[in-house]
Every structure is written in C-alpha cells, then in structure tokens.
Amino acid sequence: MSQVQQANWHSLSPWAIISFSLSSLKHFLSNGYALVPILYTGWQQGFDSVWLPLALALTLIVIFAHGLLSWRKFRYRLTRGQLEVHSGALFKRKVELPIDRIQNVRLEQPFYFKPLRLGNLIVETAGSAKDEACLSAVTQAQAESLRRQLMKRADTDESAPASAPPNSRLLVKKSLAELALFGLYQNNFVWFAVIAGPVLSQLEGSQLMELGLTQVFDWQQQLSGNLLLELGFLVGLLLLGYLLFSLISIVAALLKYVPYRLTQESETLQRSGGLLSHQQDILKQHRIQLISLQQPLLARWLKRWTLSFKQIKGNEVEGGSNNHMLVPSLGRGEVHRLLKRLNQRSSKADGIPNRWHPIHPSWFYYRALWCLTPAPLAWAFIGSAAETWLLLLVGVLAVLALYLRYRQWGFWRVENDLWIHKGLLGHSWQLVPLSKVQHLQLIQSRGQKRRGLASLKLGLASGELTLPAIPLAKAQDIAAQTLGLIAHDYSNWI
DSSP states (O other), X not given: OOHHHHTSOBOOOTTHHHHHHHHHXXXXXXXXXXXXHHHHHHHHHOOOTTHHHHHHHHHXXXXXXXXXXXXXXXXXXXXXXXXXXXXXXSSOEEEEEEGGGEEEEEEEEOTTXXXXXXXXXXXXXXXXXXXXXXXXXXXXXXXXXXXXXXXXXXXXXXXXXXXXXXXXXXXXXXXXHXXXXXXXXXXXXXXXXXXXXXXXXXXXXXXXXXXXXXXXXXXXXXXXXOHHHHHHXXXXXXXXXXXXXXXXXXXXXXXXXXXXEEEEETTEEEEEEOSSSEEEEEEEGGGOOEEEXXXXXXXXXXXXXXXXXXXXXXXXXXXXXXXXXXXXXXXXXXXXXXXXXXXXXXXXXXXXXXXXXXXXXXXXXXXXXXXXXXXXXXXXXXXXXXXXXXXXXXXXXXXXXXXXXXXXXXXXXXXXXXXXXXXXXXXXXXXXXGGGOOEEEEEOOHHHHXXXXXXXXXXXXXXXXXXXXXXXXXXXXXXXXXXXXXXXXXXXXX
C-alpha cells in the first residue's frame, strides 16, 4: 500500500459489522451488569413467555442495526503525518492521530475472525486511557503495511520502502510448561467473586444445597466436636478451592499467551500469542519508562519472575487491561540475558541486584505506633471487652504487615539507573532510568530533619515513585544526578 494510496479515504470490510455488533453488545452488557440479580430473580419467579422472546429479538435487532451503521460511517486514511479516523453511528466522531504521538499498535485476531484470516488493528497514543482507533476486519497484509508506517519514528527516513523486511530477532519464547507455571503463581481469581456474588446472593439455602453442597455440610456435621478434625477439614476445603482456582488461572494463561514469542524488530518490541484470540502487541522501545519485575510468594519458591515494560500512564499494551506488556515466567539468568539484549533502552542495567539500601526504621516505628494506639484507648473506655481484643489483634496484624513491608523497601543505584525494591511476602523490583524522570521532590518532615532523612519522589510519564525516609545525603545525590541528566536533554521523557 503506497503513501499516495493511503492519502485516500478507506472503508472497512463488511465483515467488520460482526466486530461492531459484538462491541455494541459488550457495551450494552457492561452497562447492564447491575440488572443481573433482578433478571435472575425474575427468571426464578417466571417471566411472561410471550414478551421475553420479543424483547430479546428487539434488543438483537437494535444491536445489529447499530453495528451496521457504525460500519457504514467508518472511514480512515493515513497521510504523511497522521492517521485520520471518522466514525460514529449516530454522532460523528473525528480523530486525528499524529504519527509521532502513537505509542502502541496492537493486532488482535478474535476467534470469529480466525477462519477468515482477518484481525483488528488497534492504535493507542501516549497518555490515552483507551484505544484511540480500531480498524476492524483488516487482512494480514493491510495490517502489516499500516503497522510499519505507523510505528516509524518521526526522524526515520520516510522515503524507505514500507515493505522492506526489518532485522528481527527472537528474544523470548515460552513453552507450555513455563506458561502453566505463570498461571499457577499469578493466580488472581478476585473477578470470580465479583461475577458470581450477585447471582449467588439470589439463591436460597435449599438451592445452594442443590448445587452439591449437601454432602459437604453432612461431613462437617459428622466432624463436629473434634477441633483438630474440623480444622483439618477447613484447611482441606481451602486447599481444594485454591487448587481449583489455580487450575482455572493456568487454563486462562495458556489461552491468552500460547504460543508466547517476544521479538525485537528494529526499534520495536513485538509480543505475540493467544489461542482463542491471537494478539500481536507492538511497543516502541524508546517509549518504555521503567521496567518492573514481580515475584509473588509462590514464584519465590519456583524462582520465577514476571517482567513488565511500563509506558505512559493510562496506556497499557496487554489488551486494554491494567497490565503492561509483560514477559512471564523468567529465571534470574533469563532476566539478565533479556536486559542485556535490549540495547535501545535508556537504562543500561543488565541484571537483578542481590541487595539494597533499606529505608530508615523510623518509617516503621511511626506507623506501628498508630496501629497499636486504638487498643489501649478502647481498654481505657470499655475495659477488657471483645472489641478491645479484636482491635488489639487487628493492630498486631497491621504491625506485622508494616514490618514485612519495611524490611522489603529500599533502593540500589547503578550508574544512571535506580533500582527500587518493595514487597510484602514476595519481591518487586522497579528499574528507573534517571534520564526518564520528569520532576522530583525532596520532602522533609520535622522528625526527618532531626534524623538527617528525606523522602524522595520521582515523577515519570508512567506515574510517581516514592522512596521514604532515606539518608538526606543519598537523596540529594540522586536528585543532583537526575537533574544533571535531564537539564538539557528532554528527548528521553516520552
């Protein structure tokens, strides 16, 4: 597709109606999730058998009509300096995206487009919290041509042919076993409670028994009176639930990431994978603001890390979620090799530190005092009541959590890079190139002044980071080095 051809307005394939209709359906359902308990209760009590099918048919017709109008109104063109998109079924929307502001270009292939060899090309700009433009039902050739032109740097040679194959090399490839490990230690199943809660709350006790819980309650009644057996039974149930959630998490990780490949192509990183919905995420390396390494508790035992490339705040690569482009299930040696091969980054660090400078213990003492204060006050007013002991228990647990957090909080500096370490039971490292800092603050409370301490806040395009209660001399040294790097060079910010 030549540059001259791209100056003309283009429409999408009629297959895009499917994508627009499903998007309308998703929008309708997301705005009506609060009606789920009401609809479920109405279903239990009985809906009118005539009006329900009519209402469903009318809803589907309206959704399809909206998708059809969205497709008819959608036009786009790529000029020399920007991507222009006109859209809107009822209200016209005009978007102009300067090429030098484009941060990510993501190619997704939902399962309904796989037999047709079509996909969705999603364009995201710096600082945007949502997708700026989505070109639906494009062919692989169209997507590749558009992607190469959109991801060009503003200072590249525009006369170079867009179809010239760039140098590409494989950085990371993950097996099924490694992705299964990632699903195991990255087990996040909070969304299950959010979805199932409203529905389960509408069920009566007898209905819950019908779900297969009768036998469980019978076993619990047989064990009543034996504290050890009841405790073992409870632990077994919790373990069984965790294993079930882990299995679902593993399956979700395999569906999302298999076959996982991270490649480096010129000045971009490309992550591809996904069984049901194939995705190809593309990220300009100079847009990376910091690198995050996460190691939850279970991952510590497995000696695995999850690496994330964080970009402009409000714009995440991983399918519009809160996650940035990530590399799952890495060993320490793999992290070292990956960082070494990413030669276009502002940071030159190539390995995870083995130690860090801790923050001052005054940070912990001050907060621990506040956590333990409510219990003595309750003792003074209401005596040795159950509420007093509950406040004491909560205070002790809070102090324990604060202590674990304090022990993990610190920093380590290597030339022009700053490593920030945090965590509770796991480990978290954030690699901050000081040349990416946009603003910084040195803050001192009265207590910190007496102890010669300060809190250092570093502002990046990806968000703000804080180092509390560190020695004043070290904070001033980091601040001076940062200001020296960015005083006359703003090119690394975004």
